[in-house]
Amino acid sequence: MSDDDSSQGEVDGMLNGIPSDEIGADGGIDNSDKAVADGGGGSGGGVSMQMLQAHAARKRAKISKSNSSGRPKSLSSSSRTRPVVKLLVTSVSRSYSEPWRRRQQRESSGTGFLIRWRDTPNTKVDGDDDNTKNGKLDSIRIVTNAHVVRNASTVRARASFGPHVVSCEVEWLSLPLDLALLKISEGDWGDFCKGWSIDDLSSNAALANSEGKSGEDGKDSVSNAPSDMAVAGDNNGKNNAAATSNKKSSNSICITLSSGLPKLDENVTCVGFPQGGTQISVTRGVVSRIDVDAHYVLRIQIDAAINPGNSGGPVFDEQGHVVGISSSHLRGAGNIGYIIPSKIVAMFLQMCMDGMEVKVEDRFSGLGELVVRTDNFEEEAKHVPGIPNLKIHGSQSLESKALRRHLGLEALDLSGGVRIVGAVGSTMGPESKDVSAGSDMKQENDSNGSNGDSTEGKIHNDGGYLKGNDVLLAINNIPIGMDGTIQLSPTRPDERINFRSLVTCQRVGSKVSLDVMRDGKRRDLEVVLDMSKFLVSQYDDFDAVPLYVVVGGCVFSPLSLPLVQEKKSKSPSSFSRFYRDQRHGHEQVLVLSKVLNDDVNVGYHGWKNLVLKSVNGYEPTNIQELVAVLVRKTNLEMIEFRCSLVGQEEDADYVICMSQKEVLQSEHRVLKQHMIASWCSTDALSKELQEEVEKYEPSDAKRTVCWNTMKDMRAVLERKEDS
Numbered sequence: 001m002s003d004d005d006s007s008q009g010e011v012d013g014m015l016n017g018i019p020s021d022e023i024g025a026d027g028g029i030d031n032s033d034k035a036v037a038d039g040g041g042g043s044g045g046g047v048s049m050q051m052l053q054a055h056a057a058r059k060r061a062k063i064s065k066s067n068s069s070g071r072p073k074s075l076s077s078s079s080r081t082r083p084v085v086k087l088l089v090t091s092v093s094r095s096y097s098e099p100w101r102r103r104q105q106r107e108s109s110g111t112g113f114l115i116r117w118r119d120t121p122n123t124k125v126d127g128d129d130d131n132t133k134n135g136k137l138d139s140i141r142i143v144t145n146a147h148v149v150r151n152a153s154t155v156r157a158r159a160s161f162g163p164h165v166v167s168c169e170v171e172w173l174s175l176p177l178d179l180a181l182l183k184i185s186e187g188d189w190g191d192f193c194k195g196w197s198i199d200d201l202s203s204n205a206a207l208a209n210s211e212g213k214s215g216e217d218g219k220d221s222v223s224n225a226p227s228d229m230a231v232a233g234d235n236n237g238k239n240n241a242a243a244t245s246n247k248k249s250s251n252s253i254c255i256t257l258s259s260g261l262p263k264l265d266e267n268v269t270c271v272g273f274p275q276g277g278t279q280i281s282v283t284r285g286v287v288s289r290i291d292v293d294a295h296y297v298l299r300i301q302i303d304a305a306i307n308p309g310n311s312g313g314p315v316f317d318e319q320g321h322v323v324g325i326s327s328s329h330l331r332g333a334g335n336i337g338y339i340i341p342s343k344i345v346a347m348f349l350q351m352c353m354d355g356m357e358v359k360v361e362d363r364f365s366g367l368g369e370l371v372v373r374t375d376n377f378e379e380e381a382k383h384v385p386g387i388p389n390l391k392i393h394g395s396q397s398l399e400s401k402a403l404r405r406h407l408g409l410e411a412l413d414l415s416g417g418v419r420i421v422g423a424v425g426s427t428m429g430p431e432s433k434d435v436s437a438g439s440d441m442k443q444e445n446d447s448n449g450s451n452g453d454s455t456e457g458k459i460h461n462d463g464g465y466l467k468g469n470d471v472l473l474a475i476n477n478i479p480i481g482m483d484g485t486i487q488l489s490p491t492r493p494d495e496r497i498n499f500r501s502l503v504t505c506q507r508v509g510s511k512v513s514l515d516v517m518r519d520g521k522r523r524d525l526e527v528v529l530d531m532s533k534f535l536v537s538q539y540d541d542f543d544a545v546p547l548y549v550v551v552g553g554c555v556f557s558p559l560s561l562p563l564v565q566e567k568k569s570k571s572p573s574s575f576s577r578f579y580r581d582q583r584h585g586h587e588q589v590l591v592l593s594k595v596l597n598d599d600v601n602v603g604y605h606g607w608k609n610l611v612l613k614s615v616n617g618y619e620p621t622n623i624q625e626l627v628a629v630l631v632r633k634t635n636l637e638m639i640e641f642r643c644s645l646v647g648q649e650e651d652a653d654y655v656i657c658m659s660q661k662e663v664l665q666s667e668h669r670v671l672k673q674h675m676i677a678s679w680c681s682t683d684a685l686s687k688e689l690q691e692e693v694e695k696y697e698p699s700d701a702k703r704t705v706c707w708n709t710m711k712d713m714r715a716v717l718e719r720k721e722d723s
Contacts, residue, residue, distance in 0.1 A: 080316060081160050081280050082196075083114040083255045085142060086273040087168075087182075087312065088156040089149055096563040097593065099546030100676045110148030111272035111313035111326070112157065112182065115349075116254040117141040140192075140254070142168060142182035143345065144312030145327055146175050151541065155182060160273075160280045164195025170381040172352040175539040176295065177387070178327055178340065179348045180312075196253050255314055257342040258321040261488070262287045262300065264495070270304045270326055270337075272313025281310075285335070290488060295387050296500035299338050300324050306337030315339045343505060351384040351507060358383045358531075358542070364683060365537045365544050365558045366588050370624060371683045372690060383542055385508035388529035390500070392466055393422035393580065398482045407471055408520045417473040417517065418484045418499065423466045424532075424582050465527060467518065474515035475502045503529060535581040535589060536561055547623050549680045551630060551710065552663040553596040553670050554604070554641065554656060556612060558623055559589040567609075574609070574646040588622040592643055592656075596674055600666040604656050610643035613653055624686040631689070631713050639663055664711045671709070678708045696720050 087110045093103045117139055142157060149155055155168040166188035172181040184192050192198070262268060270283045285304025293299045300323070302315070310326040317323045324339030361368035362385075396419040398404050409417065466472065473479065478486050485496035503512065506529060514525040537544030537560040544560040557563060564575055578589055590612040597605045612626075613619065616634050620626040630639075641656040671679060685707070697703040697716045706712035 080269075080320060081271060081282075083253050084160050084271050084280060084313060085112050085114065085157040086110075086160065086280075087112050087142075087144060087148055088158060088165075089152050090154040091149075091151045092153050093151040094540065094546050095566070096540075096546045096557070096560065097566045099548040099557060099681060100550075100678070105153075108148070109273060109309055110144055110311045111309065112142040112144035112148070113271075113312075113314045113322070114254050115141055115143055115257075117353075140184060141171070142184070143325065143349070144180050144182065145325065145340075146173050146178045146180045148312045149173075149180050149182065150175070157182070157184070159195055162195065164191070166192045166195070172348075172384060173381045173542075174348050174351075174384045174386075175542040177297065177344060177348055177384075179325070179345060180381075181349070181352050198253065256321045257346055258317060258319075258323045259342070259346070261290060261298075261341055261343065262317055262323045263492075264288075264290070267318050268302055268304060268323060269316045270302075270306060270310060270313060270339075271316065272310035272326060274305070274307035274309040276307070285337075288336075290495065290497065292498045292501050292504075293338075295504065296389075296498055297387060297504045298341050298344055298497075298501050299327070300341055302337050302339060303335040304337060305335070306339075347505065347507060348384065356384055356507070358385045362386070362531065362533060363543055363545075365547060365560060365623075366533075366535070366583050366586055367547075367622060367624065367683065368586060370586055370622075370686060372685070372687050386531035386542070387504050388506060388508045388510070389532055390466060390503055390514075390527070391424040391530070391532075392420050393424065395419065395472070395484060395499075396421055397484050398471070404482070407469075407517075409471065409517070411520075412517070412522075414471075414473065414517070416479050416481045417471045418480055418482075420466050420468055420470040420472060422468040423470075465525070466514070466516065469518075471517040472499075472514060473517060473522075475499060476513055477515070478502060533583045534579070535559075535583045535587060536575070536578045545683060547681045547684050548593070549623060549626055549630070549684055550596070550671065550676060551639065551679070552658045552666065553598045553601045554607075555593045555596065556590055556623070556626060557593045559591045559611075563591075563593065577646065586622050586624075590620065590623060590626060592641075596670055598666055598670050598673075600658055600662050600670070601656075607654075607656070609646075610654060611646060613642045613644055615642075616640050623680075623684045624689075627680055627684050628686060628689060630710060631717060634660060636660065664714075667709050667711055679710050682707075692717065692720070 089108050089110065091106050091108065093106070095101055095103055149170050150173075152170060155170065156165050157168050158165045167185040168182040169185055170180060171183040174180070264287055266287045268285055268287060270285070272281060273279075274281050283305040285302045287300060288303050289301040291299060291301060304315075306326050306329045311328070313326045314322040315324045315326055322342055322345075324341050325345060326337065327340050328338050330336040330338075359368075363383075364371045398407070398409065398417055398419055401410075403419075404410055407419065409415075475486075480486055480499045481496065484499055486499045486502065487493050488495040488497050506512070508529055508531050510529050511526055512529060514527060516523045516525055534543070537558070540546075540562045544562055546562075547558055549556045559575055559578060561579070575589075575591075592607060592610040592612060594608045595601055595604050595606065615626065615629050616636060616639065618625075618629045618633060620629055637660060639658050639660050642653045643656065644650070644653045667679060671677075693706065693713060693716050694703060696719045697706055703716075706716050
């Protein structure tokens with residue numbers, strides 16, 4: 001050690017005794033006389049002013065170093081809050097218990113954030129400015145939760161940095177994933193550009209496409225994002241001429257999605273507009289858990305505060321990239337919030353970009369293409385397909401050694417896998433490859449580069465789908481543990497998650513390879529993922545719509561989950577046995593929802609929640625068939641409905657019998673008393689029935705009136721019989 005180092009150590013030793021309140025906030029020394037007395041407590045020497053200044057400089061450097069290596073830099077800067085908007089939503093939801101009306105208007109708020117979307121060349125054609133306008137309109141979108149804008153009649157986006165408000169339109173929805181994509185209204189695009197100080201967006205396409213492709217931790221890009229959907233945000237310190245040429249670079253108002261999952265205990269920051277104030281709010285926490293939800297879709301648990309109003313807001317990691325979207329919190333628990341990972345968000349955006357819309361047959365409570373769509377149907381928000389699955393009723397862990405021995409796993413020295421409890425149909429794929437124990441077929445196919453596309457060696461008669469008692473060993477060559485979990489990722493082997501997350505993180509129509517043991521032999525199955533077609537519709541405005549028929553005050557509707565949820569019964573519903581059943585064709589479960597009390601239905605007051613079996617001997621499979629039976633085939637003196645309680649024997653039924661003459665006479669009275677415009681919903685009328693009525697009632701005015709009552713429709717159809 002040199003003499004200078006030795007003297008420096010002595011000085012630091014003496015000055016460390018100075019009280020902290022005499023050292024300034026910047027590491028400087030108080031100039032008062034009592035800071036250090038001349039000739040004070042050293043080994044015989046005083047401390048000069050130069051020594052004090054040198055000590056202060058070293059302390060400032062030490063403080064600066066500790067700050068830089070400690071808590072991450074604040075994410076509440078304008079680069080993080082500027083892309084965040086507050087969504088002011090007015091919604092009018094539909095009623096399922098009284099499906100002829102809508103509920104009271106409701107106002108709510110949520111959060112969303114801007115992302116870069118398509119980049120259309122900013123060119124003019126024949127002097128028309130429409131291409132320029134459309135190019136800009138396709139450059140920005142707003143991402144939020146689906147439950148924020150569900151059943152919205154108006155959506156307004158307010159800036160976080162000023163009094164700028166623009167109207168938005170819901171362009172795409174995914175109710176199962178709880179995600180939505182909003183488009184700024186064409187009429188407000190100019191106000192948006194002025195409010196957010198944007199001159200031109202299309203000139204930044206090259207910059208945006210160069211963003212987010214690589215980063216220090218490999219999480220800067222969006223793994224499933226299309227190339228022209230640049231999710232741009234922070235420039236990471238890069239100064240680009242294209243970005244500085246405009247009034248405000250579009251990248252400064254757009255956010256970068258992270259392609260990876262955050263690590264446990266990683267710091268995250270939630271930005272949004274929760275209740276308790278009107279301005280933007282920032283809360284911090286850590287990643288507590290990575291798990292799956294009730295539908296086996298990935299979700300992340302954090303301990304940062306997520307309150308009503310936060311929904312749809314971005315959650316940033318330490319690098320300033322979005323690792324997820326605030327979604328919900330656990331009621332009755334402290335600091336348990338859930339976010340949708342950016343991986344799921346990117347998959348949703350990719351489906352929107354590709355125009356991947358749910359098929360018609362999967363909508364309208366199972367009626368599908370039987371519903372006559374009106375002109376304004378194209379103006380409604382489009383829905384992406386639901387969550388894919390393996391078409392199984394359930395799985396069973398194989399932690400029991402006896403069960404593993406019984407299934408033959410120990411004989412093949414297999415340590416993992418789950419037993420398939422039961423499978424749904426054989427609609428997942430027509431082909432499979434047989435890979436028996438000890439066979440080299442799998443290795444031969446792989447070496448030939450077939451990638452599972454070759455038809456050689458496949459068993460066409462067996463069907464490429466899972467069966468009950470199969471043992472699922474791996475999905476896409478990722479082994480499944482005996483407890484039904486897989487590694488979260490190859491780089492995180494100590495974290496595990498449910499095996500179904502491998503399926504739910506993919507798009508409907510994707511192919512997956514399954515390693516299965518069936519009847520003691522190994523097999524490779526290649527299946528195409530499809531969404532479930534539930535007999536009981538799950539989501540309002542996705543696969544469910546409120547449909548009804550009113551006959552003699554008896555209200556019949558297709559069974560749906562929104563209908564059951566509106567009952568708000570504290571006890572488990574008796575209809576739960578239908579929830580996992582798959583639909584065949586246009587099949588529906590018709591139920592007696594309620595009875596509107598009137599003299600015509602005395603004796604049946606208070607009846608509800610009965611399953612309809614037949615009408616005058618006919619067994620309708622859906623509500624359109626029920627309407628057809630009532631207007632065409634009930635010419636008897638009585639109308640007889642036979643219903644049953646769920647869980648009773650099939651031959652045990654309840655009978656509702658009413659005079660047909662009294663039903664027709666009381667129809668107008670019952671409808672007027674309960675302010676019901678029509679005896680059945682429009683979608684309950686089949687296309688054939690509508691065409692038949694239009695043929696025999698040419699007058700538009702009279703035809704509009706005849707839709708309203710069963711009596712008038714029957715009168716029109718009787719003209720056909722007379723002619």
